[in-house]
Amino acid sequence: MLPRGRPRALGAAALLLLLLLVGFFRLGGDPESRGAAGGGGAGGLDPALTPHVPPDGRPRGTAGLDGDPPGDHNRSGCHPPRPRPPKCELLHVAIVCAGHNSSRDVITLVKSLLFYRRNPLHLHLVTDSVARNILETLFQTWMVPAVHISFYDAEELKPQVSWIPNKHYSGLYGLMKLALPGVLPPHLARVIVLDTDVTFASDIAELWALFAHFSGVILLQLDRLRQAGWEKTWRQIATRELRTLLATSLADQDVFNAVIKEHPGLVWPLPCVWNVQLSDHSQAEHCYLEASDLKVIHWNSPKKLRVKNKHVAFFRSLHLTFLEYDGNLLRRELFGCSSPLPPRAEQLQLALAQLDEEDACFQFRQQQLTVHRVHLTFLPHELPAPQPHDVTLVAQLSMDRLQMLEALCRHWPGPMSLALYLTDAEAQQFLRFVAASAVLSARRDVAYHVVYRDGPLYPVNQLRNVALAQALTPYVFLSDIDFLPAYSLYDYLRTSIEQLELGSRRKAALVVPAFETLHYRFGFPSSKAELLALLDSGSLHTFRYHEWPRGHAPTDYARWREARAPYLVQWAADYEPYVVVPRDCPHYDPRFMGFGWNKVAHIVELDAQQYELLVLPEAFIVHLPHTPSLDISRFRSSPAYRDCLQALKDEFHQDLSRRYGAAALKYLTALQQPRGLA
């Protein structure tokens, strides 16, 4: 009898089930390992089968501790202790994942899986819409060779389990594991089911190889399970549990336990090294002290990472290893397995191979072809309520501008879509930074999209495009992270958009005039009048007044001083104002990297598409001083960088002529007058 009401004590036994259930249901075959009871047709679950899992969930004998399952002595005594599946065999893994936080957790699991694996993998992901949006983009941009991904809609599975009351932290999504055999493809014979809070410390192929202990029959298990009426069986047992035991809730493990109780022969115990749990159980400790080898660490709940345990350092280090592991390093191909490359990867490799290393722009072109791994909505994010004139602030940053976020949140109370260019380790620092900030933790309307670092140049326009694509309001304010908006800007922009009837009447870009302070300490102006006073006193300047006035000259600051209504301005060469545009505006040109011409090209594109440029009389942003970023100082002084930028500009203008014909002539003409670096 498996006692109820001790779900934690049953943890070890229950996770064995999570790992093995779908694949290891024994509906026939291998009489030796099933003991003397024998029999058991393929047509039904046989309650008479001898149990192979003792009530404490531990395998019998220490032989099982190191990968050698007990009871499997039907072959010659000479099989290798660590069998491996054939080289290049495709292994199937199923995971249920929902929400922003689980989508982060599952990445750590996947990294540990990929680090040790040497086989092609097929991941079957049962997700809600949030996790699907995140994981689909992630895997598309991760481009790991020999990894196939299939998604299954958790919404469709919900009705199958939502009738079961439960209060486990993973809720309904945990219960969905019960329904997996029904949702996975009919041709799929074997699958390993994993929780998201599991970290691998070894090659999953060793786990997969345990299937072999069941001889050929196992190859049809999923099929037989379906035919055998698994769907009906677990429902019947769960229903009875709820009724007869007056249970107020059931987690998936409770249901699994109840099924085992009635059909103990269904389960085959995994050696404990495949489910080492972080706890004070002497049972778990017994396992890892005797084993020379831990294969899977199971965290069981989000809080366990802080558990006090003699050996917590080992568990913690394994977890942190993969938490902070550079996922780009997992893009390696498998040796000797001819797996097809991920979509796009082949073209990209071809394009990369064709680049000329002597080209001054080699680094630019190489990085333009780099697909950056993207983790959308890295933190919980709520969709903004649809409002016809709402504006999302769009910007991008790296670690050295994190300090701007709090001030930005105070100045802009509306939605934001921010692309962060980080390493995997920095992404964890970012999480801690947000957790430590009351201001940032309180916001659910700021979407943080992590773009993982790769390559020497700062891909500014690729980052802007990620943030822009994820803005969910009809309008976007295309800003930069070093600017603080006027406190009133968010409200003022929405009012202006409405009054100017931007959506229906005109195709316009609203210009937000930009200023700068060279002072480290600075009292932010609370009105246009205050701003003008600071300008007159020399505490503020128009943006880049000293080094590059052309960038904002067309805004006509003199006119702006007096303006009471929006006014039209004309495009001129090198103009790069900060603008508010509809979300469906042109994207930024990704060929411009680092720090030159990245905004200029975008404004040219707007002008070429006949956006009016309308300056708003009460709008302003102020640029704060900062130490120059490493990226700037590294490249700005390089002559090769300037040469390349010129080449890229030329190519950009050629593309413009191709797309806009004679209308683009003015941009070329403007370019004929030689000028310095933007």
Added chain:
Amino acid sequence: MLPRGRPRALGAAALLLLLLLVGFFRLGGDPESRGAAGGGGAGGLDPALTPHVPPDGRPRGTAGLDGDPPGDHNRSGCHPPRPRPPKCELLHVAIVCAGHNSSRDVITLVKSLLFYRRNPLHLHLVTDSVARNILETLFQTWMVPAVHISFYDAEELKPQVSWIPNKHYSGLYGLMKLALPGVLPPHLARVIVLDTDVTFASDIAELWALFAHFSGVILLQLDRLRQAGWEKTWRQIATRELRTLLATSLADQDVFNAVIKEHPGLVWPLPCVWNVQLSDHSQAEHCYLEASDLKVIHWNSPKKLRVKNKHVAFFRSLHLTFLEYDGNLLRRELFGCSSPLPPRAEQLQLALAQLDEEDACFQFRQQQLTVHRVHLTFLPHELPAPQPHDVTLVAQLSMDRLQMLEALCRHWPGPMSLALYLTDAEAQQFLRFVAASAVLSARRDVAYHVVYRDGPLYPVNQLRNVALAQALTPYVFLSDIDFLPAYSLYDYLRTSIEQLELGSRRKAALVVPAFETLHYRFGFPSSKAELLALLDSGSLHTFRYHEWPRGHAPTDYARWREARAPYLVQWAADYEPYVVVPRDCPHYDPRFMGFGWNKVAHIVELDAQQYELLVLPEAFIVHLPHTPSLDISRFRSSPAYRDCLQALKDEFHQDLSRRYGAAALKYLTALQQPRGLA
């Protein structure tokens, strides 16, 4: 015949030797695997032994590809394919390492070794004085459980190999492998010898286990090798090679090859997976395409990481994995092996266990007990020529201040000792940053000491102490990274020290007055007159004039304006000037973390030890504005942080009274007047 003159083609065979030589010399035993020739007493090297290594260096048959050595069929056919040594058996590894760059490379090897190992290790390191200084500090501060370190002086080995002309990049130090059997302890029976440019992809215990294929005899191999006159044999053969073949140089591999040529039975080939080389050889590729498992990657030369190879991504990712791996995560204990803890580790664990988590200073005390891994002289560094009045600039920084380094180098042409607080990944970024900077690359008198990040607080005084301890001139200028010195300061300080007869006559701290600019763009004053003009125009201020004038008030800026000669000033509460002192000055108090009172306490200590405070009339430094660091913004606003700082100050004053008695009363009195946070 092994052809000479093709050392690259012989690479695979030769590294097998590097890995196996010392342990695997077969001076008897196991007649089965030695073939029909048999015999071969323990008293000498037997040239008649049948070779087990074919001329191409590859093992016979593909069975050897995956860990199963060929020729070892003397047991039952039933041994496991991957034998493991007994749990907790101590494994011995020997490495020759010299100079700054090899000392960095070897860390990557050691990290990969530690990541996969499950046995206690004893590392036998043959080092020059540079590598010893670096590695001794590193391992002492790394405190990895179950790792023993022994050092052997390469200087003593030099005469044994320096007579051999050679031009291999690793030079003399490579040849030292020939002399290893003589230098390792007599009781040591088996050892695995590794090059520094090797990365493990598996547990070294699997390699160690291959010793078992030689049955009991192998346990005495090193002893027998010594008795057998190995020292004489290799010298004779090398001498003859040089004479008869008119060779102009020999690398260690050439000598090994020549020895094998005469005594082919001496070597037992490792399966190729234990020496996978990055090259375009079809031979190497053949190995990794057929094997399911690569165990050791061998880079062979510092340049190979950039080699073009179909599978370069795999090799690169394994290397980068450990290059950037957080070494702190390797401090984990082994399960079930009762290895003694590293020195200090036990006390520290006890002290940590006794901390009160409810204490407001818990984080401070915890971090004070943290031993940070330290990598001294991370980049090549030349000792300054001894000069009696020379001054080293001492400072500390983290990643977000890297931009200061170039300007600092321009302003301070003398020696510097800088502590950098970095993650392992950031240390690699730092290397790239220096490599990209002509200014930084040109300097050999700047010592960079990497202190690896660990814990939430910035250990400012621990960092200062590392940098201070490594300053090698008689005097130090204790500065901060955000300050730029007057261009003349280095010369002026040396002249002042000489004129003031600081060494012999007086115990003094020379005060360098500090100023600041709040402007982002700033023309640095080239003289005191220019500085005063900027001060008068409001472009410059005395340091922290607006927020904390007490910190520098005793410097008496009004007097400084007019001063033509050094003048004495008196200590006052909260005084924290930047000073020049003898190198043997008191250390900084490591209890002060983050951003409060860290310098103040040091000046108190100087005053308590009766250092005179002498202000220099022509010396000045200027603080540049910067975005506040994450560390400041995270903690400065926290009330708990302020409470803790007060508690730490109290404890500091209690310690002062204990050490200086009544003389310390004035510091306590000064503290009675409540003031804000320093």
